[in-house]
Every structure is written in C-alpha cells, then in structure tokens.
Amino acid sequence: MNGSAYGKAEGMKATLIHGTHDIRVSSDVPDPVIRDDTDAIVRVLRSCICGSDLWPYNSADDNPQGDRIGHEFLGVIEEVGSGVRNRTAGQLVAPFVWADNTCDFCAQGLQTSCRHGGGWGSDGTDGGQGEAVRVPFADGTLVPMPGEPDDALLASMLTLSDVFSTGHHAAVSARVRRGDTVAVVGDGAVGLCAVLAAKRLGAERIILLGRHTDRTDLGREFGATDVVAERGDEAVEKVRELTGGDGVDAALECVGYVEAIRTAIEVTKDGRLVGRVGVSQYSDIPLGVGEFMRNVGVHGGVAPARAYIEELLPDVLEGRIQPGRVFDRTIGLDEVPDGYRAMNDREALKVLIKP
Amino acid sequence: MNGSAYGKAEGMKATLIHGTHDIRVSSDVPDPVIRDDTDAIVRVLRSCICGSDLWPYNSADDNPQGDRIGHEFLGVIEEVGSGVRNRTAGQLVAPFVWADNTCDFCAQGLQTSCRHGGGWGSDGTDGGQGEAVRVPFADGTLVPMPGEPDDALLASMLTLSDVFSTGHHAAVSARVRRGDTVAVVGDGAVGLCAVLAAKRLGAERIILLGRHTDRTDLGREFGATDVVAERGDEAVEKVRELTGGDGVDAALECVGYVEAIRTAIEVTKDGRLVGRVGVSQYSDIPLGVGEFMRNVGVHGGVAPARAYIEELLPDVLEGRIQPGRVFDRTIGLDEVPDGYRAMNDREALKVLIKP
Known part of the structure; x- marks a missing residue:
C-alpha cells in the first residue's frame, strides 16, 4: 500500500524542538500517512509533556529544521493499513514506544527493546505532541481502551502510556x-x-x-x-x-x-x-x-509501558486509582512552548495537552 | 559458663597476617575457649585460602601483633557451650560467617547481614586458617554434615563454606x-x-x-x-x-x-x-x-553461604558435582605463607590446608 494515497495536502499542527529552550508549534507539518501496511494513523485526543522531555529542552543543539517531540499520548484510530488485523478505525488507544509485540523481547514484556520497535520521533515517525501520529505495528503498539471516558478518566488513561507505567x-x-x-x-x-x-x-x-x-x-x-x-x-x-x-x-x-x-x-x-x-x-x-x-x-530503566497497560487499566477504569491527578495544568497545542517553560520552572507538575 | 574452665595452656598453631605479603604461622596462639554459652569449639579438619584473602595480602598495613585470617573451613565440634541445643561434639560441620540464623535477615537467607553475626577474625573470634576456632552461635552458624568422607569429598564439602556457595x-x-x-x-x-x-x-x-x-x-x-x-x-x-x-x-x-x-x-x-x-x-x-x-x-555481593549449604550439600555428597576440584595444591599449616604467595603468583588456583 502506497502511503501517498493517504496524504492530505493541508498539513497539521505539531510540536517541534529546535534547540535548548526552543520549542515551537508548527501548523504545516505534513499529515501522517500510512507508509507500511501495518501502520495506523491515530488522531491525538490527549498528549502531555514528560519530565524526560525536559532533558532535551535543556540541552538540545540548535536545529533549524526541528525534531518532532512527545511520546505520551492517547487517541482514536483514524485509519489502518491493509496488514493491520486486530485494530480498527474508531478505537481509543494508548501507545508508548512502538513495538511489534511479537518478538522475544516483547514476549518477555520488554517492548522498549523490541527488535523492530523504536521511539516516537525516530525513524521518520511522528511525535506525540501534535494532532495526529503515524503508528508503526498498530497491532502490537496500540492497546485498545473501552468507552467514552470523561476528562478525568481520559487523563488517568493517558498516564498508562508512560508516567504511571513508569512508576x-x-x-x-x-x-x-x-x-x-x-x-x-x-x-x-x-x-x-x-x-x-x-x-x-x-x-x-x-x-x-x-x-x-x-x-x-x-x-x-x-x-x-x-x-x-x-x-x-x-x-x-x-x-x-x-x-x-x-x-x-x-x-x-x-x-x-x-x-x-x-x-x-x-x-x-x-x-x-x-x-x-x-x-x-x-x-x-x-x-x-x-x-x-x-x-x-x-x-x-526505561519502562516497557506496553507490558503493563492491560494489567493497570482495570484499576484506572474502575476508579480505584487516579494517576491522572498528576496533571495540574491543561493547555492547547499553541501553548506547548509555555507548558515546557512552566514544567521546567516547576510552576507546573505535569502539563496535559488537548490538541 | 566461664570460658576459662575450657582454657588450655599449651597454645595452638594459627595463621596471622602482619602486613602486605607478611603472613606468618604462630605456634603459640591461645587455644580457643567457650566464651558465650552459645559457642562451640571446632577442630579444623580442612581450611583453605580464599581469593578474597589476597586483597589484604596485597594491601594490609604493618601490624606487629598480627590479625587472625581465614574464613573457609570445615571441622569437627570438640565441645559446645551449655546453651547450644542442636549441635554436639563429634559432628562434622562447615561454617562461613557466624550468624544466629534466627533474626529476620537470616530468615530471609541473608546471614551475611545477621543482626548478631560477624566475620571470622573480627570481634575476638578466631580465623579459619588454624588448628581450632571458637564459633559463636553454634546452633545457627554450624551446618552438620554426615559421614566419614574421603579426601576428595571433604574438599568438595569445604567449598560449601564459601567458594562454591559464592559461585x-x-x-x-x-x-x-x-x-x-x-x-x-x-x-x-x-x-x-x-x-x-x-x-x-x-x-x-x-x-x-x-x-x-x-x-x-x-x-x-x-x-x-x-x-x-x-x-x-x-x-x-x-x-x-x-x-x-x-x-x-x-x-x-x-x-x-x-x-x-x-x-x-x-x-x-x-x-x-x-x-x-x-x-x-x-x-x-x-x-x-x-x-x-x-x-x-x-x-x-558477599555470599550468604549459610543459606545455600543445605540445598547444595546433597549434590556434593552424592557426587553429582565436585567443586573440590578447584583445589590444585594441598599444604600443611606451616606452608600457608607459601600458599598465599603461590595463589598470588597464580601458580596455584586454590590452596587447601590440612592443619
């Protein structure tokens, strides 16, 4: 399947890091398209800024072109490639890193070391702090989540993609x-x-x-x-x-x-x-x-969140734990640069992004 | 029970470290005596030099008085204090560190962190490279071993006191x-x-x-x-x-x-x-x-050999493993200084001592 068939001309909003303390939101980042037939396109419902995003925020080299950033997000599948078997458009999903979820490392619950996986923003993938993301290995990477959650529940579900799974x-x-x-x-x-x-x-x-x-x-x-x-x-x-x-x-x-x-x-x-x-x-x-x-x-080390999501999800869905309470500020995409500043200045504990 | 009742005037042979590359065997080290009623006196049948003994061998400060040394040994109980319940004279036993074997650390198999334990040569205890040793907490420290083993089996049993348990x-x-x-x-x-x-x-x-x-x-x-x-x-x-x-x-x-x-x-x-x-x-x-x-x-870290001996002993007794094969030289107490030298020069892999 050729990705170009899915291309959209208009472009989308996404966050780029251009250097130390230089976070910008661009409005003309190419819309993600299916590249491999195991890909899915996910429209981001919620994203956030991770403490680990502050390391490049405080140390990245100048880069006029900018790099995509953000790896904690939750969204709705918009389309899937022809090779995706168990995920369908409309599903609410959370990913962390992308992983085939079938190799020996994944089988042992170490999807961060997946033989075919990688991190958001690397190998031409998108970052999570944007409107949409091309997700490789949709069957392996994406964990489906039920229902039509309210804001608080969405926030807690989002933490499964990284911060709570990391704890x-x-x-x-x-x-x-x-x-x-x-x-x-x-x-x-x-x-x-x-x-x-x-x-x-x-x-x-x-x-x-x-x-x-x-x-x-x-x-x-x-x-x-x-x-x-x-x-x-x-x-x-x-x-x-x-x-x-x-x-x-x-x-x-x-x-x-x-x-x-x-x-x-x-x-x-x-x-x-x-x-x-x-x-x-x-x-x-x-x-x-x-x-x-x-x-x-x-x-x-780095948390294989994918291995934990299914185990942790019921406690979140049934309200026994509310990790989403770590978010103390909610912003739109345009405010992301200030969100980084606020977290870096310890003005905010953790910043939630509603694209 | 007063230890002096058990004192023997004649003295015994034991190894002392006086400084870097200065190992001496003295013939007039005081015979060990029961000091606490939970003590036992063990006559050493086999001892050996540990790779870890080479660290002080290569770095100890000058010490005219000398410190007792040696922590891997196996011997026969000669006498027990009045508070010893489950160990009796004549038993063949192997110790590593001394430990009460009842505290919470011991219960978890970490006798090296025993709340009342210690290492041979510290707190006025004897070292293992000598003719006899006062053993604190005899009930906890000493693991009884069966039979009248031959030389090869004795060597393998001795390794349970440290080197094989450490592996x-x-x-x-x-x-x-x-x-x-x-x-x-x-x-x-x-x-x-x-x-x-x-x-x-x-x-x-x-x-x-x-x-x-x-x-x-x-x-x-x-x-x-x-x-x-x-x-x-x-x-x-x-x-x-x-x-x-x-x-x-x-x-x-x-x-x-x-x-x-x-x-x-x-x-x-x-x-x-x-x-x-x-x-x-x-x-x-x-x-x-x-x-x-x-x-x-x-x-x-340091091996809680005491926690492993009972598990490993059957395989040794029944000949399924022969860790005693690591000994490639056997010496008497008088030759201990040369034994250190030989191990330090990598002339010997591991030196067995028959006092």
Whole structure:
C-alpha cells in the first residue's frame, strides 16, 4: 500500500524542538500517512509533556529544521493499513514506544527493546505532541481502551502510556512485595506515580522524599505515609531513623541525578534492590564495597509501558486509582512552548495537552 | 559458663597476617575457649585460602601483633557451650560467617547481614586458617554434615563454606533460569564454581571469560560450553558474536575489578541482571544511560553461604558435582605463607590446608 494515497495536502499542527529552550508549534507539518501496511494513523485526543522531555529542552543543539517531540499520548484510530488485523478505525488507544509485540523481547514484556520497535520521533515517525501520529505495528503498539471516558478518566488513561507505567516499572524493578516498606526518591509526576504503584502492589509504608509541599501532599493522597524533605546524607539518616536503622525493602529512584540514586542505594535494606526509572544523567552508580557487603543492587530503566497497560487499566477504569491527578495544568497545542517553560520552572507538575 | 574452665595452656598453631605479603604461622596462639554459652569449639579438619584473602595480602598495613585470617573451613565440634541445643561434639560441620540464623535477615537467607553475626577474625573470634576456632552461635552458624568422607569429598564439602556457595550466589543474584545462556567473567576458583553452579541450575550455554588454559579447561569440565580469552571490548564483541548480538541472559562477575564488571554489564542482554560476587575493588559501577535504555541491572555481593549449604550439600555428597576440584595444591599449616604467595603468583588456583 502506497502511503501517498493517504496524504492530505493541508498539513497539521505539531510540536517541534529546535534547540535548548526552543520549542515551537508548527501548523504545516505534513499529515501522517500510512507508509507500511501495518501502520495506523491515530488522531491525538490527549498528549502531555514528560519530565524526560525536559532533558532535551535543556540541552538540545540548535536545529533549524526541528525534531518532532512527545511520546505520551492517547487517541482514536483514524485509519489502518491493509496488514493491520486486530485494530480498527474508531478505537481509543494508548501507545508508548512502538513495538511489534511479537518478538522475544516483547514476549518477555520488554517492548522498549523490541527488535523492530523504536521511539516516537525516530525513524521518520511522528511525535506525540501534535494532532495526529503515524503508528508503526498498530497491532502490537496500540492497546485498545473501552468507552467514552470523561476528562478525568481520559487523563488517568493517558498516564498508562508512560508516567504511571513508569512508576509501576520502578516498583516492579525493585520487586516491591505486599507489606513492604518503600522509599520513593523524587516528588515529580513519576515519583508520585511510583507512590501510587507501590501502594497498589501492597506496600504498607511508603516514604516519599521530596520538598515541594503541594506535590508531597498529593503523594500523601496517593499513599505516602511519610514525607522526608531533607536531601543527601540528612535524607538517608531520616529514612534510616524511620525504619529502625534498617532502611527500606525497596527504593524507587525517580529523578535521574546521581545524588538521587546514591540516596536510593543508601536507604535500601541489605539484600534488596533499587528500582531506577529516572532517566540517568550519570554514567556511574555508587555501588562499592559497602553495598557489596550489604548485597544491595540496582535494576530498572526505561519502562516497557506496553507490558503493563492491560494489567493497570482495570484499576484506572474502575476508579480505584487516579494517576491522572498528576496533571495540574491543561493547555492547547499553541501553548506547548509555555507548558515546557512552566514544567521546567516547576510552576507546573505535569502539563496535559488537548490538541 | 566461664570460658576459662575450657582454657588450655599449651597454645595452638594459627595463621596471622602482619602486613602486605607478611603472613606468618604462630605456634603459640591461645587455644580457643567457650566464651558465650552459645559457642562451640571446632577442630579444623580442612581450611583453605580464599581469593578474597589476597586483597589484604596485597594491601594490609604493618601490624606487629598480627590479625587472625581465614574464613573457609570445615571441622569437627570438640565441645559446645551449655546453651547450644542442636549441635554436639563429634559432628562434622562447615561454617562461613557466624550468624544466629534466627533474626529476620537470616530468615530471609541473608546471614551475611545477621543482626548478631560477624566475620571470622573480627570481634575476638578466631580465623579459619588454624588448628581450632571458637564459633559463636553454634546452633545457627554450624551446618552438620554426615559421614566419614574421603579426601576428595571433604574438599568438595569445604567449598560449601564459601567458594562454591559464592559461585552459586552469583547465579542466584543474576536469576539464572533453566535454559539460560550465561557468561562467567573470571577463571579463578569462584568463576569456575560459578560455571558449575550455573550448570547445576540448568543453564544451557555457559561462556567462560578467562585466559588461563589450565583453569578454563577445568571450567569446560564444570560445564562451560565456550571460552573467551579476549578481554575488554574484544571480549564483549566476542560474547555478543556468540549470542547472535544479544548478549547473555545472566552474567556472573567473579573478579572484583571495574573492568570485569563493565564487561559483565556490556555482555548482558536487555532486561537482565549481572550477579556480582567479586569483592569490589571499585566504588562505582558503569550503569549509565545506555544500560538504562537496556534495563540492565546489578545485584549480588558477599555470599550468604549459610543459606545455600543445605540445598547444595546433597549434590556434593552424592557426587553429582565436585567443586573440590578447584583445589590444585594441598599444604600443611606451616606452608600457608607459601600458599598465599603461590595463589598470588597464580601458580596455584586454590590452596587447601590440612592443619
């Protein structure tokens, strides 16, 4: 099937990153077209800005042409290629990365390492912060979602495409078990979702490390039983104090700086794991002879959200969890540049986009 | 019970470390006596030199008084304190660290973090490279072993006190599963035991990274299907080549240098773990953004041998595995200084001591 048959001349609105602090919304980005017969075109209903989008926001090289950006979105299938078997126009769907969902990595629930997959904006795919997206491997990538959800439910469903699934991945990577005491390092949207995920998995005590009261307040509503505003050695001391000196059964690192992972490691109980999901801004992790004697380890990384969506969806649909509460600002596409600024200035916790 | 009642005036032979490359055997070390009523005195039948003993051998400060050394031994209980319930004189036993085996850490199989335990030679306990040892928490620390074993079986039983259990811990920490492809980094005694442990757990393909042919030959007999003599980037390339580019399901790091753990990480398949048991001579582990995107992690540390002995013992007793084959030299106590030298010069793989 030749993609050109689906081309539309008018173009669409989409977000481009042109350099550090240089986010622009263009109105004449080519409409996506089916390129491979396993593609689908998804009209974006909701998108958002991810904490990880702030890394390129703060460091991208100048690029006059601009790169598409955005990887958290939820939308309605507009059309599917002739090779798509189990997805149809009109379905509400959420993707994260794109993945065939049939290779051995996908079968093991690691769609982020799919042998044929990739990230939005790479290999000529679209970014999620726009009006529409060409989705490769529609059968594998897209998870159908039911119904005609209201705004709040849509927001929570959107978090499955990344932020809540990422919090869940932190908890899974650290092997959180029922009854555990858990520390969450970081009170950003991922950290708050990690609190919610740990609670959902049965953690009994959840210590949230963060200093922004408005955020840690939401963390308490999500299940945090203690908040530690201290940082570094003082934070470690505080968490050890709260846990009778032992540290926690699992530490979820949701920041990405080496100080955060050091704190996470140091508050972890002997024999246990840190689950890291903060995009690492470091090259080395402090796991020396002290941690060797304590048998403390680190696992985790980019979250294979696709592997978790089906498991997490019922709790969202039935309202048992409301991860969408991390959105504290809603904007249109034209306001996306200011949305980045607001998140970067910590004026907003997480910004929802209604294209 | 007052320990002095058990004191013997004559003294015994034991190994002391006085500084770098300064190992001495003294003949007038005080005989061990029961100090706490939960103690036992164990007459050492077999002891050995551990690769980890070479770290102080190569770095200890001068110490005219000398410190007791040695932590791998097997012996016969000579007497028990009045509070010892389930161990009796005459039993053949193997210990590793000492541990109450009742606290929460012990209950979870992490006796190396026992709330009341410690290592041989610390807190006034004896080292294992001597004629006899006072053993704290005899009920918890000592694992009884059956029979009147021959020399070969005794050697294999001795490895349960550390070296084979350590190889097993590497495999457990890296979550080796039946059918896995495993890489073992290091062809020392621990590395060879890790090969044997991975094989025992059902690994189908075991790639041993080592360059000493006499050692890797034993590794092949233990179950290694491939040997990679290259190091660093070349070793990584070779392992990736052998695994269709993917890397291994589990990598067991049995050296302790940062180069070794870097190699282990780089040959590990996306989503999987490195099990580290080489005593870390580094303070940081290279787990940067590349490994973050690949979801590769690191777990492990000092091996809680006590947790594994009962599981591993039947396979040793029934001859299904012969980890004692890592010993390629047997010496008496007087020759211990030369035994250290020989291991340090890689003239001997692992030295068995018959006091």
